[in-house]
Amino acid sequence: MKTELPVQPGSFDTVFKGGRIPSLNGWRAVAILLVLISHAHLTRGFPLELFSLKYPLVYFLQTLGLLGVRLFFVLSGFLITHLLLKEAEKNGRVSLKSFYIRRALRIFPVYFIYLGVLGVLCLFGLYHDGSSSWFGVLTFTRNIFGKAPSLTTHFWSLAVEEQFYLVWPALIVGLILWRRFKTAFCLLLIPVLMCPLERMAGMNMGTNGSLFGRIFGEWSILAYADSLAVGCLGAFLIRKIDYTLKPFSASLMLVLAMVVIIVGEWCRWTGCLHNKALDSFIPGVQALAVMLAMWISIFHTTGLSHRILNWASVEWLGVLSYSLYVWHALFLSVNSGSKLGQYWFYDWRIWWLPAVATAIFSYYCIERPILKLKQKCVE
Numbered sequence: 001m002k003t004e005l006p007v008q009p010g011s012f013d014t015v016f017k018g019g020r021i022p023s024l025n026g027w028r029a030v031a032i033l034l035v036l037i038s039h040a041h042l043t044r045g046f047p048l049e050l051f052s053l054k055y056p057l058v059y060f061l062q063t064l065g066l067l068g069v070r071l072f073f074v075l076s077g078f079l080i081t082h083l084l085l086k087e088a089e090k091n092g093r094v095s096l097k098s099f100y101i102r103r104a105l106r107i108f109p110v111y112f113i114y115l116g117v118l119g120v121l122c123l124f125g126l127y128h129d130g131s132s133s134w135f136g137v138l139t140f141t142r143n144i145f146g147k148a149p150s151l152t153t154h155f156w157s158l159a160v161e162e163q164f165y166l167v168w169p170a171l172i173v174g175l176i177l178w179r180r181f182k183t184a185f186c187l188l189l190i191p192v193l194m195c196p197l198e199r200m201a202g203m204n205m206g207t208n209g210s211l212f213g214r215i216f217g218e219w220s221i222l223a224y225a226d227s228l229a230v231g232c233l234g235a236f237l238i239r240k241i242d243y244t245l246k247p248f249s250a251s252l253m254l255v256l257a258m259v260v261i262i263v264g265e266w267c268r269w270t271g272c273l274h275n276k277a278l279d280s281f282i283p284g285v286q287a288l289a290v291m292l293a294m295w296i297s298i299f300h301t302t303g304l305s306h307r308i309l310n311w312a313s314v315e316w317l318g319v320l321s322y323s324l325y326v327w328h329a330l331f332l333s334v335n336s337g338s339k340l341g342q343y344w345f346y347d348w349r350i351w352w353l354p355a356v357a358t359a360i361f362s363y364y365c366i367e368r369p370i371l372k373l374k375q376k377c378v379e
Contacts, residue, residue, distance in 0.1 A: 021079070021082070021298060022297075022298055022301070022306065022309075022310055023294065023297040023298045023305075023306055023309040023310060024075060024079060024294075024298075024318070025309075025310075025314070025315040025318030025319055025321075026297070026308065026309025026310055026311075026314045026315060026318055027071060027075050027294060027297070027309060027318070028072070028075065028317075028318035028319075028321040029309075029314045029315070029317035029318035029321060030068075030071060030309075031068040031069070031071035031072045031075070031321065032068065032317065032318075032320075032321040032324050032325060033068070033317070034064040034065060034067055034068030034071070035065050035068040035069065035325065035328075036324070036328060036352065036355075037061050037062070037064060037065075038061070038062055038063065038064050038065025038066075038068065039065060039154075039328065039329075039332055040062070040348060040351075040352075041062055041348075042149075042332040042333065042334040042335060043331070043332060043333050043334070043346060043347065043348035043351045044333035044341060044342075044346045044347055044348060044351075045347055045348045045349075046348035047348075060265075060266060060269070063265065063269040064265065067261070067265050067286070069157045069224075070224075070227045070283060070286060070287060070290065071290055072157070072161075072325075073157075073160075073161065073224055073227035073228045073231065073287070074227050074228070074230055074231040074234075074287050074290045074291055074294070075231060075294065076161055076228065076231060077164075077227070077228040077229065077230065077231025077232040077233075077234070077235070078231035078232065078234045078235050078291065078294065079231075079235075080165065080168075080169075080232075081168075081172075081231065081232040081234075081235035081236070082235040082238075084099065084169060084172050084178075085172075085178050085235060085236070085239070088172075088178035089178065093173075094169070094172060094173050094178070096169055096170065096173055099169050100169075103165065105370050105371075105373060106322075106370075106371070107158070107162070109366055109367065109370045110322065110323055110326050110327075110362055110366055110367055111155075111158070111326060113362075113366060114326050114327060114330070115137060115138075115152075117330070118151055118152070118330075121340065125339070126337075126339050126340045127151065127336065127337055127339070127340050128337065129147070129150050129151065129152065130146065130147045130150075132145045132146050132147060133145070133146035133147055133150050133152050134146075134152075136152070136155070136159070137152045137155050140158070140159045140162040140163065141159055141163075142155040142156050142158070142159045143156035143157075143159040143160050143163075143214065143219040143220065143221065144159070144211070144214040144215055144219075144220075145214070148335075149334055149335040150335055151329050151330060151332075151335050151336060152329075153329070153335060154325070154329045156219045157224075158325075160219070160220075160221045160224050160225075160228075161228070163221045164221060164225060164228045168228075168232065171187060172184075175187075181236055181240065184232075184233075184236055185233065185236065188229040188230075188232055188233045188236075189229075190229075191225035191226045191228070191229040192226045192229050192230065192233075192284060194222070194225075194226075195222060195223060195224070195225055195226035195283075195284060196226070196280040196281045196283075196284055197280070198216065198220065198222040198223055199223050199279075199280035199283065200276060200277055200280040201216070202276065203216040203217045203218075203220075204217040204218055223283075224283075226283065226284045226287060227283065227284075227287040227290075230284070230287040230288055230290075230291050231287075231291060233291075234291045234294070234295065238295070244299075245296070245299070245300060247300070247302060247303065250296050250299075250300040250303055251300075251303060251304075253292060253296055254292075254293055254296045254297070254300075254303065254305055256289075257289040257290070257292045257293040257296070258289075258293060260285060260286065260289040261286050261289045261290060261293070264282045264283075264285060264286045264289070265282075265286065267279070267282060268282045268283070293305070297309050319363065320356075320359050320360065320363050322363075322367065323358075323359040323360075323362035323363045323366075323367055324355065324356065324359040326359075326362070327355060327358045327359050327362055328352075328355040328359070330355070330358070331345065331346060331351045331352075331354055331355045331358075332346075332351070333346040333351075
């Protein structure tokens with residue numbers, strides 16, 4: 001017998017009727033742009049003198065990479081939890097086997113082809129990486145194992161995400177959380193409350209030892225699980241709350257959310273609060289503001305944010321975001337080494353052109369055909 005979650009009448013039924021959630025590709029586009037901008041200084045010839053408070057706007061833009069990662073985490077937690085709950089509502093159950101097959105089809109092809117390209121570069125002597133880095137990427141523990149700089153350093157964030165999804169779907173299935181909102185809320189509240197304490201401890205490789213510092217340090221899942229948990233919580237809340245808002249109220253809430261995100265990021269990177277305890281809570285508060293901004297951009301269909309995030313060009317960039325995330329690192333000269341990084345296309349003014357071209361090829365020739373296979377698995 002199918003068991004459906006109680007959903008109040010309102011915008012949820014209308015917006016999600018077609019199965020595709022609007023604005024999410026737009027948020028992916030915003031996230032990957034922040035990551036690309038923050039990595040620009042790793043390209044050959046970049047004028048590093050711009051990275052000072054003499055140029056506050058440039059300095060601030062350079063720091064936004066982790067905010068982009070946080071956007072990806074909130075979005076991922078929201079979308080994957082929504083899809084699992086949707087499956088439970090439709091079938092009365094969730095298939096973990098199907099979930100992990102879909103996840104593998106989404107992540108593995110582009111990921112392992114990228115690693116294969118690195119292997120070929122190593123074979124021809126153009127690139128070298130340590131055995132610990134290879135172990136990290138092959139076991140999705142790059143946030144714990146591996147050296148930096150490296151062409152696989154950026155996979156620390158993917159490792160955090162995959163580690164989270166080893167646990168969360170199993171909890172949804174094992175505890176039948178689609179029927180137990182209060183239990184789900186309490187479980188998700190644990191990382192929301194615990195992650196700031198972990199960040200407050202301030203562990204890192206340099207002061208806490210290599211392995212211990214990695215496990216509990218700045219790339220640890222313990223430092224980012226609250227962003228994923230906020231996204232997961234958002235997927236439950238949309239089934240409990242009617243998001244029909246007046247235009248003025250929606251716009252005001254969106255402005256407040258964006259102010260919290262931007263001011264929080266500025267305070268975190270400049271240290272203007274001069275309080276480690278307060279700083280440790282900023283990422284969690286940002287995640288909540290991101291989730292609120294996403295909700296408004298999804299449900300407030302007449303708002304400016306909804307229109308911008310659903311422009312065809314913005315959506316297209318969001319569609320490319322995973323391939324861009326994987327391949328852009330190949331064109332960062334600081335991480336590529338002296339032999340590979342010497343080529344002309346690593347120049348800071350044009351590096352993004354081959355990065356985007358490679359991502360386009362990756363999406364249309366690798367990712368999209370696999371996604372069609374993934375869709376058959378869903379059906």
